[in-house]
Amino acid sequence: xxxxxxxxxxxxxxxxxxxxxxxxxxxxxxxxxxxxxxxxxxxxxxxxxxxxxxxxxxxxxxxxxxxxxxxxxxxxxxxxxxxxxxxxxxxxxxxxxxxxxxxxxxxxxxxxxxxxxxxxxxxxxxxxxxxxxxxxxxxxxxxxxxxxxxxxxxxxxxxxxxxxxxxxxxxxxxxxxxxxxxxxxxxxxxxxxxxxxxxxxxxxxxxxxxxxxxxxxxxxxxxxxxxxxxxxxxxxxxxxxxxxxxxxxxxxxxxxxxxxxxxxxxxxxxxxxxxxxxxxxxxxxxxxxxxxxxxxxxxxxxxxxxxxxxxxxxxxxxxx
Amino acid sequence: xxxxxxxxxxxxxxxxxxxxxxxxxxxxxxxxxxxxxxxxxxxxxxxxxxxxxxxxxxxxxxxxxxxxxxxxxxxxxxxxxxxxxxxxxxxxxxxxxxxxxxxxxxxxxxxxxxxxxxxxxxxxxxxxxxxxxxxxxxxxxxxxxxxxxxxxxxxxxxxxxxxxxxxxxxxxxxxxxxxxxxxxxxxxxxxxxxxxxxxxxxxxxxxxxxxxxxxxxxxxxxxxxxxxxxxxxxxxxxxxxxxxxxxxxxxxxxxxxxxxxxxxxxxxxxxxxxxxxxxxxxxxxxxxxxxxxxxxxxxxxxxxxxxxxxxxxxxxxxxx
Numbered sequence: 098x099x100x101x102x103x104x105x106x107x108x109x110x111x112x113x114x115x116x117x118x119x120x121x122x123x124x125x126x127x128x129x130x131x132x133x134x135x136x137x138x139x140x141x142x143x144x145x146x147x148x149x150x151x152x153x154x155x156x157x158x159x160x161x162x163x164x165x166x167x168x169x170x171x172x173x174x175x176x177x178x179x180x181x182x183x184x185x186x187x188x189x190x191x192x193x194x195x196x197x198x199x200x201x202x203x204x205x206x207x208x209x210x211x212x213x214x215x216x217x218x219x220x221x222x223x224x225x226x227x228x229x230x231x232x233x234x235x236x237x238x239x240x241x242x243x244x245x246x247x248x249x250x251x252x253x254x255x256x257x258x259x260x261x262x263x264x265x266x267x268x269x270x271x272x273x274x275x276x277x278x279x280x281x282x283x284x285x286x287x288x289x290x291x292x293x294x295x296x297x298x299x300x301x302x303x304x305x306x307x308x309x310x311x312x313x314x315x316x317x318x319x320x321x322x323x324x325x326x327x328x329x330x331x332x333x334x335x336x337x338x339x340x341x342x343x344x345x346x347x348x349x350x351x352x353x354x355x356x357x358x359x360x361x362x363x364x365x366x367x368x369x370x371x372x373x374x375x376x377x378x379x380x381x382x383x384x385x386x387x388x389x390x391x392x393x394x395x396x397x398x399x400x401x402x403x404x405x406x407x408x409x410x411x412x413x414x415x416x417x
Numbered sequence: 418x419x420x421x422x423x424x425x426x427x428x429x430x431x432x433x434x435x436x437x438x439x440x441x442x443x444x445x446x447x448x449x450x451x452x453x454x455x456x457x458x459x460x461x462x463x464x465x466x467x468x469x470x471x472x473x474x475x476x477x478x479x480x481x482x483x484x485x486x487x488x489x490x491x492x493x494x495x496x497x498x499x500x501x502x503x504x505x506x507x508x509x510x511x512x513x514x515x516x517x518x519x520x521x522x523x524x525x526x527x528x529x530x531x532x533x534x535x536x537x538x539x540x541x542x543x544x545x546x547x548x549x550x551x552x553x554x555x556x557x558x559x560x561x562x563x564x565x566x567x568x569x570x571x572x573x574x575x576x577x578x579x580x581x582x583x584x585x586x587x588x589x590x591x592x593x594x595x596x597x598x599x600x601x602x603x604x605x606x607x608x609x610x611x612x613x614x615x616x617x618x619x620x621x622x623x624x625x626x627x628x629x630x631x632x633x634x635x636x637x638x639x640x641x642x643x644x645x646x647x648x649x650x651x652x653x654x655x656x657x658x659x660x661x662x663x664x665x666x667x668x669x670x671x672x673x674x675x676x677x678x679x680x681x682x683x684x685x686x687x688x689x690x691x692x693x694x695x696x697x698x699x700x701x702x703x704x705x706x707x708x709x710x711x712x713x714x715x716x717x718x719x720x721x722x723x724x725x726x727x728x729x730x731x732x733x734x735x736x737x
Contacts, residue, residue: 124561126561126564126565126568128564128568129561129564180526180527180530183522183523183526184523184526184527202503202522202523202526203503203504203522203567206500206503206504206522206526207500207504207560207563207564207567210500210560210563211557211560211561211564214553214556214557214559214560215557217537217549217552217553217556217557218550218553218554218557220549220553221546221549221550221553224546226541226544226546229537229540229541229549230538230541232537233534233537233538233540233541234538236534236537237531237534237535237537237538239534240527240530240531240534241444241446241449241531243527243530244446244448244449244527244531245446247523247527248446248448
């Protein structure tokens with residue numbers, strides 16, 4: 098089962114958004130256009146637009162209005178990826194060279210700036226000022242998250258709370274905002290759009306934990322980059338935190354730095370997979386998903402609610 | 418006569434904005450706080466907040482409301498400076514090491530991102546959606562300007578139109594937006610806030626041309642960086658374009674690159690100052706100022722209008 102089968106009834110609208118995304122980033126500046134298109138064509142799940150659309154379906158769904166929010170949120174996500182790759186010094190994303198690798202850090206910086214600025218233009222089609230407040234708070238948190246992520250690199254004494262706060266800023270808040278802003282753009286009542294925010298937050302947490310698990314359990318072909326890349330770059334994710342509770346494994350992990358060889362990394366991955374780290378990380382992801390599903394139960398039943406439930410369940414099971 | 422004497426009746430409000438700016442960028446992340454404070458303390462004329470306040474005086478001036486717009490616009494300006502310094506690879510600004518020089522490009526990138534995100538938060542206190550549309554269009558243009566500026570570096574065959582379009586995006590649009598948004602936040606009628614936009618645009622063009630002249634005519638002590646820095650970095654400004662109309666001078670100028678020595682640069686500066694380039698650049702700046710002053714005449718007379726006129730005149734005469 099592929100993810101996009103879960104919301105096939107939205108296909109026409111998703112296609113429309115894909116076209117709009119392409120138009121949004123096309124620019125007269127060739128280097129900018131090339132870098133942005135490169136990014137767009139590298140693909141992605143477009144999970145934020147999907148959440149925007151499905152949440153808007155709880156209200157007066159007008160595609161011409163809601164599509165702007167969907168485009169804006171995907172653009173913000175894309176902009177943050179380009180800047181993240183500069184911060185992480187990442188060479189590959191989804192099997193493609195990153196903008197900073199294909200061009201350089203400066204191109205990546207201004208490409209991100211431009212995409213981000215374009216997202217703001219799309220958002221101004223929404224007159225509700227609450228939507229803008231929610232989004233700007235979210236963006237500040239995402240930025241702070243970027244910075245904390247650097248500070249936390251190779252900091253092996255960090256705890257679960259540090260990790261959870263980091264993935265909240267990195268992923269969960271923007272997915273939560275996607276749900277809530279999609280709903281607000283369709284005049285969904287407050288008590289419902291606040292629940293959609295909570296749903297998005299919990300799904301987002303589960304989504305990122307799953308991503309962090311897959312970094313160890315998926316293959317290089319599936320990931321589009323070597324397994325264990327996160328740890329290599331010093332990102333201490335949930336499986337690593339659990340694995341470090343084993344004193345022997347911890348001694349190996351805290352040696353990891355940019356000079357660690359692939360063979361050394363593969364040994365750590367093998368040991369980590371033999372420990373209970375992956376299983377425990379799955380369990381925490383599942384707890385977030387269960388919360389998300391419980392929140393959904395309080396919402397009116399309809400086809401979009403079913404799709405949200407299916408997506409949440411899919412996230413808990415996805416293999417890459 | 419100092420610039421801030423021209424609007425001394427705003428002193429209390431300007432001081433309030435200065436405090437608010439400091440609060441806006443204080444963050445729990447030490448590296449972010451240090452980089453942002455470094456930037457704030459390097460100073461600047463705070464010309465955008467001044468234009469916001471003076472324009473708001475044409476309407477229902479409420480400092481608690483208008484200060485958010487003033488802070489937002491100064492923050493956007495600051496964020497663009499930090500990213501500009503990455504793009505220009507600049508070591509000094511206002512005599513202080515730039516963020517990218519004191520820390521590195523990555524810190525400069527995320528410091529800019531953060532300051533920019535904070536500016537959006539301040540803007541959301543303004544409910545008028547037109548204000549957000551104007552601002553987001555302006556930001557897109559500023560970003561495009563950043564990129565075109567790179568493309569245009571050391572491109573000696575560019576023309577006056579390229580230059581004017583570049584400084585419009587780099588400077589004039591944000592000053593125009595400062596005037597218009599200040600006015601909108603104080604419910605100034607459309608026919609007046611549109612004129613204030615035009616006034617700001619023309620003053621902004623004159624301001625940037627003057628800046629570009631000073632890069633050659635002011636001393637290193639006044640500039641806080643070596644004279645001729647713009648040309649050294651490949652920025653072809655108005656005096657350079659005029660100077661290149663002299664074939665002999667052109668042959669020297671088109672040799673300039675990053676390896677040009679200080680002695681070679683000083684020779685070019687001397688020759689440029691002997692040509693009519695500075696005088697002609699001043700004349701164009703004066704034309705923009707005259708247009709700005711003509712627009713002001715159409716606005717209601719009051720103390721703030723007088724201050725705007727004095728500032729415009731000051732800009733035409735400032736020595737650094």
